Amino acid sequence: MSPPRQAMPRAAIAAAILAALACTQAACVTVRPSERQVLSQPEMDPARDAPEEEWHSHVESAREGAFGGHGAAGGGCGCG
């Protein structure tokens, strides 16, 4: 007997579509190269915190039902 499974909530799929639409709207805006000095600062760089994010993601994937955002959960932490 195959037990019942939960369908992926429509809200998740709708949110993903909304995110895609937001992209198309954002694409209407263009910041000229001469206006990007602030944007080029380290605090504005999402990649700056990558090593720390990866550690947090590792812990969160072992302690939370939602994955952390930097890849799939693996072993570690003796937590299965």
Add this chain to the structure above:
Amino acid sequence: MRLRLKTRRWGSRLAALAPWIAALGLAAPRPLAAEDRILLRGNYYREASTRILAPEVVVTKDLPDERFNVGVGYLLDAVSSASIAAGAAAVTGGDRVFTEMRHGTTVSANSKLGDNYLSAYFRYSTESDYRSRRLGASYARDVLQRSGTISANYSYSFDSVYWIRANIRDLRDWTSTGDTNLLQVHYLNLGYSHALHPTVLAGVNVEGIVARGPQDNPYRKVLNGLDESHPLLRLRLAPSLFVRWAIPKARLVVEPRYRYYADDWGIQAHAIDTRVHIRATRNLLFRLRYRYYSQSGAFFWSEDGVFEPDAPYRTADPKVSRFLSHTPGAQVAFRMDPIAERVEALHFLRGAWIQATYNHIFQTNRFGNARLGSLSLSLPF
């Protein structure tokens, strides 16, 4: 440090921003930027029954120049005072003292060709009863006169899950209710970020995971002594968005993030993570953080922990229970150029930075409150 400040055509807008730029200067760390660096990190996690010390070293080098970069990393997870069945209820034996070591190695290659960024990596990690292998590749491209960046990231993990019976020599394949101990995970992340304004960057990501194979803990039992049994297939989806808004006069960057998560195990989660980056001096950066997280329980989670013997799925895993958490945190980062300039013997610290992070997790699940921190030192060579 390779800042990408444009030095030509500075207009009146730039003049107005000059104090901000001067203050930011070269101060902040750019971990894993494309340059020759060694990164040393000490990661720490502590909760009532588990302590993890995870030292890490990552070396990156340009070969022969910044268009191509290779890296190698090593991570040790030293887990102490943790049970082999971490999170097990006391009535079923509770957490026994157990020490576990996980060794992880990563090799990576990155390339920048015009507006295209390519990278690939392989990660291998092993512990006494788990072996993980992951292959990953990513692609990113600047678009719309570099106002936007699209990215795609895919990885495939193929892990072998084992079960230690009487002792470490008595190692068996753990197949759960299936016929293989192979856990395969496909991960895909599609992202887009865009400069909405000279001081505002925003982005969206959609992440999806398909996991197939044993996903329960062979040692953990539910309250009435039955083995845990999780579904062999899990489909996971998580859209998220972020904004980074700079306020030059206040030397602040405000960074709100939101992430929604849902899977076919019935878990839905919301994570709101807000950060404020504060530039105190040219070389000193603070960051404050608050994260709110809540999730619903899996459809096979039982609040009383008791399951019928013929229940298709059973779990005692606190991470699939309904709970919420609050995480305040702080970080300080210091660029070591002033020390390098003043002390001749320490000239090698030019371009180096040190960073300390602490987070306190208040959570309502059985893991209890936890502390999460790290200390990093990055040195160019």
